[in-house]
Amino acid sequence: MKYRVAHRTEYSYDDDVRDSLGLAHGVPRPLPWQQVAWHRVTVDPAPGDLTEDLDGYGNVVSYFHVTEPHRRLTIEAQSEVTVVAPEYDAAALAEPWERSRPLVHPDVPGAWAATEFVLESPRAKHVDEAHDYARASLLPGRPIGEAVTDLMHRIKADFQYDSKATTVTSTVADVMATRAGVCQDFAHLALACLRTHGVAARYVSGYLATRPLPGRERVVGADASHAWVAAWIPGPGRSGSGQWLAFDPTNDQWIADRHVTVAWGRDYGDVSPVKGIIFTEAKKSTLRVSVDVAPLEEYAQP
Known part of the structure; x- marks a missing residue:
């Protein structure tokens, strides 16, 4: 598009x-x-x-x-x-999620570049609540693509989108307590869930092209900035450093041709x-x- x-x-x-x-x-x-x-x-x-x-x-x-x-x-x-929708290597997606931990497997090609994204960042603190919540998705030996997708589904099902539930200073612990927030909150939550288990993940900012309801005209200027997450997947990729599986927990989908990527970093503060x-x-x-x-x-x- x-x-x-x-x-x-x-x-x-x-x-x-x-x-x-x-x-x-x-x-x-x-x-x-x-x-x-x-x-x-x-x-x-x-x-x-x-x-x-x-x-x-x-x-x-x-x-x-x-x-x-x-x-x-x-x-x-x-x-x-x-x-266009990103393409991912099926074999890499089928690898156990434990392989996506660069601090545990520093010998994996590209691990050095992913290491920064497993460390705690100011807006995605490694709280115990996020670690415990992620356990149901990160089962031993589960394929990384399946594990990340399951986590995405659960965040969508368990947390309510509510623009009044949080502020720009809300923490991951706040979101876990209220079970509500906005895209930025859900991205920080997903980061904490993955990183507390050693999986490298980065915060992505951009836009999501919205579609009007049938019979309605599109409202110009009514879109908003959006945020999602990308998890590191060892395997084929540019320069052999692996790929990053980008997923949108707010909308329960992998990013596709409606997501416009602007920037990425450790969390919102970087971008x-x-x-x-x-x-x-x-x-x-x-x-x-x-x-x-x-x-x-x-x-x-x-």
Whole structure:
């Protein structure tokens, strides 16, 4: 599928902001299953510096510095991407999940690169509740593809999607206690479940193209940022380092041609859409976010 993606973030303040320095993850990654035809990031007011680079995980990151006094700051990332469903090696998926533990099997090709993603991270703490919950899926000798899929099914069945149940500061322990949350919470929960058993897994940010109900028009700008998880699978892959099985516990499915991948890291803190520092005397601020992921045929050709 081909998509035109637009992600607009707008901050409003009740007093002048003298300086805004920020980092934005808004450009989709070029991947074997995802091609990026073009992209652009714009900032208003016009920044004195707008630079694009790759971070330590290979994600495209945009740095900006606005020095003009302002009470409104807008960051917009636009792109055109073509996405297909990733393909996985059946033999690798059939390997016991225990082989996906790089600290236990450091001799497996690619284990060195996966090791960082088995360690505890700030937003995916290794709590006992997550370890115990994952046991029912990670049975001894169970194929990694089957084990990860079962964990995904159980999170979907046992946890309720509720945007009011958690906040950006909620922990894995909070989610386990309330049995509710949003995509970010379910991704952090899945990370903790896998990592506490030694399985390498990374947090993935991106977008999910939504489809309107039959007879309804698609609402422009009503989409949202999304999050899912990718578990490391030893075996064939780029440079022989294995593959990463990407799955979406919120929607109970492996990622396919409706998932647009933007960035990955240890958890949300590594890949938040926008973060930064401002210098101001403002007491109040307002954040508005608009995301649109539209099939390309809805647009006239550029």
